[in-house]
Amino acid sequence: MKGKYLLYKNELTFRPRRRPSPAAYVYPIECVYPRPKDWYATIYDPVFKTYSLGDLQFNIGLMNDDFSGPAESTRFPLGSIIPIMASVVQKTHQPLLLLLEECVAATTPELYPESTMYPIISNKGCLLESVSSRSKFEPRQKSSEIRLSLQTFTFAMGEEVFIHCKLLAWDPNGLDSTKKACHFVEGHGWELLDNLAQSNLCDCCESKCKSRRQRSVASEKHGMVQKAVIGAFTITDVNS
Incomplete structure (x- = not known):
């Protein structure tokens, strides 16, 4: 696109x-x-199989201001908000919670070792951009969707920008410091999107959110990770 x-x-x-x-x-x-006005890309085709979970189909795209449809423009002035929504279509298997594990901006649709990257989400679900901007996760409408309001940044202004993400569909009862969605709220610190009472899972956002040293085979059956690319879009100078 x-x-x-x-x-x-x-x-x-x-x-x-x-x-x-x-x-x-x-x-x-x-x-x-x-x-087409109502079209946005699925990140792969055909649908893939996951162990004992049935078929999963992931979607991700730029949205309009109220998340009711795809974005009508791919040009965003510096300082404006880019609405992004990801979803997973869940058919016959148990309900899953969709998370953004990692997102980086780059100027290429493929990532290479020499690519210049701008981190947006890292450390297993920590929205880094929320610390110094108005970026935030929006309240969930359903567990199978996640909405991100991303404030534009100065990286690669005037060039085509692509956002590369890792989407994680996971057991909603299996949240921990490596399976979460956290954003920084001024005056409150790091907060967990899905349960404020468990915001301690976000404490590692200032350091390193480590995976468990040992993970059973059964725990690997609780979800699936899928890579995705958003773009291209362009961030423009407000004075241009």
């Missing part, structure tokens, strides 16, 4: 002899379509 358009790219390869002989030529093909 790029702006108001959907781009499908492929290559037509002519190879007169069997592999591994080189191709005689490779011809790029690109089809461009107007993006």
Whole structure:
């Protein structure tokens, strides 16, 4: 997806002899379509299977101001709020809680060792951007969704920006310091999105949120992690 358009790219390869002989030529093909107003990308297709949980399908995208539909623009002035929503479609299995384990901004749709990255969420669910901005997790409407109001930042202004995330669908009864959604609230400190009474799970956001040294095979069956990419979008100077 790029702006108001959907781009499908492929290559037509002519190879007169069997592999591994080189191709005689490779011809790029690109089809461009107007993006439907109510469309936003699923992060993979087809649906994948998880152990004893049935089918899961993850979605993530830029939303409009009230999260009622996809964003109508991919240009955001510096200081404005970027609404982001992720969801997991849960079919026949037990209810799961959707979390954002990690998100970083980059200028490329793929991450490479040399990529310049800007951390947004790290340390197993800590919204770092909430410490110095108006960024926050919004109250949940349902356990299978998570909404993030992200204030724009100066990283890569004027360039295409992509946000790379790890989405975690997890047993709602299995929250701990490595399975959580925490944001910083001025005057209160770090708070847990799903239960203020358990905000002590966020105490490690200032240090290192460590996984348990030993994890049973059974605990691995409580959820699934999936990588996702949002973008491209552009952060613009308010004076431009």
